[in-house]
Amino acid sequence: MADSTTSTGSPGSRILGLTTLLGLAGLLLFAFALTEPDVRLHPTTGEEFGQFDAVRLLYLHVPMAVLTYVAFLTCAVASAGYLLKRGAWWDVTAHASAEVGTVFCGLVLVTGSIWGKPVWNTWWEWGDVRLMTTLVLFLLFTGYLALRRTPAEPQRQARRAAVVALVAVLDIPLINRSVEWWENRTLHQQSTLAELKIEDLTLFTLMLGFVVFGLVFAWLMLHRFRVGWLEQAQADRDMALAIAERHAEMETLDVDAAIGRTGGGK
Amino acid sequence: MGNREVVQVRELFTDARLVATRDLRIEARSRVLLNQVAPFALLVLVLFGFALDADQRTLRTFAPGLFWVAVLLAALLAVQRSTSLEHADDAHTGLRLSGMAPSSVFLGKAVAVFVQLIVLETLLTMGIVVLYGSEVDDPVLLVLTAAAAAVAVATTGTLYGALASGLGARETLLPILLLPVLAPVLIGATRSFDDALGAAAVDGWAWLGLLVVFGLVATVLGALAYGAMIED
Amino acid sequence: MTHLGYLLAGWGIALVVLGVYGCGVVRRGRRLAGTVPEGEDRWMTSRGENQGG
Helix, strand or coil, X not given: CCCCCCCCCCHHHHHHHHHHHHHXXXXXXXXXXXXXXXXXXXXXXXXXXXXXXHHHHHHHHHHHHHHHHHHHHHHHHHHHHHHHHXXXXXXXXXXXHHHHHHHHHHHHHHHXXXXXXXXXXXXXXXXXXXXXXXXXXXXXXXXXXXXXXXXXXXXXXXXXXXXXXXXXXXXXXXXXXXXXXXXXXXXXXHHCCCCCCCCHHHHHHHHHHHHHHXXXXXXXXXXXXXXXXXXXXXXXXXXXXXXXXXXXXXXXXXXXXXHHHHHXXX | CCXXXXXXXXXXXXXXXXXXXXXXXXXXXXXHHHHHHHHHHHHHHHHHHHHCCCCHHHHHHHHHHHHHHHHHHHHHHXXXXXXXXXXXXXXHHHHHXXXXXXXXXXXXXXXXXXXXXXXXXXXXXXXXXXXHCCCCCCHHHHHHHHHHHHHHHHHHHHHHHHHHXXXXXXXXXXXXXXXXXXXXXXXXXXXXXXXXXXXXXXXXXXXXXXXXXXXXXXXXXXXXXXXXXXXX | CCXXXXXXXXXXXXXXXXXXXXXXXXXXXXXXXXXCCCCCCCCCCCCCCCCCC
16 A cells, blocks of 8 residues: 555545445446346247346446536536636546546447447447437547647636536537437437336346446546646646746846846847 | 616627628638638538549438538638637737727627638538539528528637637647537538428428527627636 | 356456556556655645636
8 A cells, every 4th residue: 555645545545445346346246146137028929038138237337327427517517616716626626527527438338339239239329319419428528638638828728628618518408409309219218227127136236336336436536636636736836946946047137237138139 | 778788788799890890801801711711611522422422312312411511621720710810910919908808809700700601601502502413492491500500600619719729739629629519510400401402301490499599509608708718 | 148248348348447547547646746845745735726817
C-alpha cells in the first residue's frame, strides 16, 4: 500500500476500493453461478426461447448505462455551477465526471453490442433510439475531452468546456426525439427488461449490479477528482513561480538601460 | 416592458445589424464563399455521385441526406471563415472595445452565416435537381426547412466557432465538437426533405417543428453563452 | 452455458478496461502527488477560487 502522501489514496478511498472489489466478486458469483439463464416456454408451441445465458451481460450493461447518464448529468450540473460560481471545485468535478462517464459510455456501447449479437442477431441496430442516442452522446463527450486536452489558458478552457457540456446535455432530448421519429421502432422497449421474467434472484442481482458499479463509479470519481485537483494545484504553483521569477527580474533590472533600449526602439 | 428595455432591445438589434453587414461586406469583397465554399459543396455532391456509382435512382433516393451532409461540411468552412474574421487584424478586440453586447455580436455573426448558408443551399438545391434528378414536390416545405435548418446550423456554428477559436488545433477541434451536436438537425432536415422532394413517405412538417425548436434553443443559448466565450 | 464467448468478451472487456483506466488514474495521481512540495497537503487544502479570469 502506498504511503498516503504520495498518492491519491486515503484511508476512506482504500476501504471503498476494497468494498468495491469484494462487491465485484460477489456480483460475478451471482451473475454467473447463482442466477438462472433466461429461458421461457412458448405458450402454444412449447418451444424454448429467451435470452438464455446472454442475459448475464445485462447485470453489467444496464447499471453501467444508468451510471453513464448519472455521470453526464453530474458533469452538466457541475458545469452550470462553474459558470455561476467560478470555483475550481466545480470545474474539476465536471472534468472528472465527463472522463469517467465517457469510459462507462464506451463500455455500455461495447457490451450492448456484444449482447445484441446473440439476442437481436446483430452487432448494431440503427433503428434503436437508446443505442443511437448513447452513441451520439459518446461522440459529444469525446469532443468535450478533446477540448479539455487542448492546451489553453485554464480559466478560458474551463469556461468553454462548461458550455460544451451544457449544450451536449441539452442536446440529449432532441437527439432522443429525432432518433425516435427517425425509425419508429425500438428493440430495447420490446425485448429487454419489460419482457424478462424478473424473479427475486434476478432482480436482486440487477440491484447488486447497480450498487457494485455505483461503487466502481464512486471510487473512480474520487481518484480522478483528486488527480484533477493536484493538476490544478501544480498549474497554480507553476504560475506563482513564474510570477516570482518576473518579480526577481524586475528588482535586478537596470532602469536606465531598459528605458534607453525602449527609447532606441521604434 | 419599460422604456429602458425597449431602448436596450433596439440597441441589440442595431448592433447585430452592424456586425452582420460588416461580415457580409467582407464576404462580398473577398468572395471566399462563392469562390471556395460553394465549389467545395458542389464537389461533395459530385463525389457522392462517384461513390454511389452514379446510379440516378439511388442518387434520387438519397439526395436529401447527401444534400444535408454537403451543407454541413460546407457550413464547417463557412463557420471557420466567420470565426477567423475576428482574428484578422485583431477585429476581436475592436468589437469588444466597441462596447457592443456579446449577444449583439453573436446575433450579427449568426445572421451573416445564415445568409451565406441560404446561398449555399440554393446552389446545392439546383445541384441535386440537375445532377441527381430530384423533383420538388412541396416547395413551401422545402424553403421553410432550408431556412429553419440554416438558423440551427448558423447559430450553433457561430457559438462553437467562438468556442474553438483561440485554442490550439481549432481547425480539427471544430468538426468533432460541432457535428455531433448537429446530429438532430441532419436527421430532421433530411427527413423533411424526404417529404419535400418526394423521396420517402414521411411527415416533413413534424420534422420542421423539431428544426424550429432546435433553432430557437440554439439562438437563445448562443446569445447567452457567447459572452463567456469572447470575454477572455 | 450458452453464449459463453459473448459473456467472457463482454465482462472481460469491461473489467479489463475499468482496471486499466483505474490504474492509469492512480498512477497519474502518484506522479502528481510526488511533485507536491513538503508541507503542503495534497488535495485537502482549499485553494483560492477565482484566480483572475
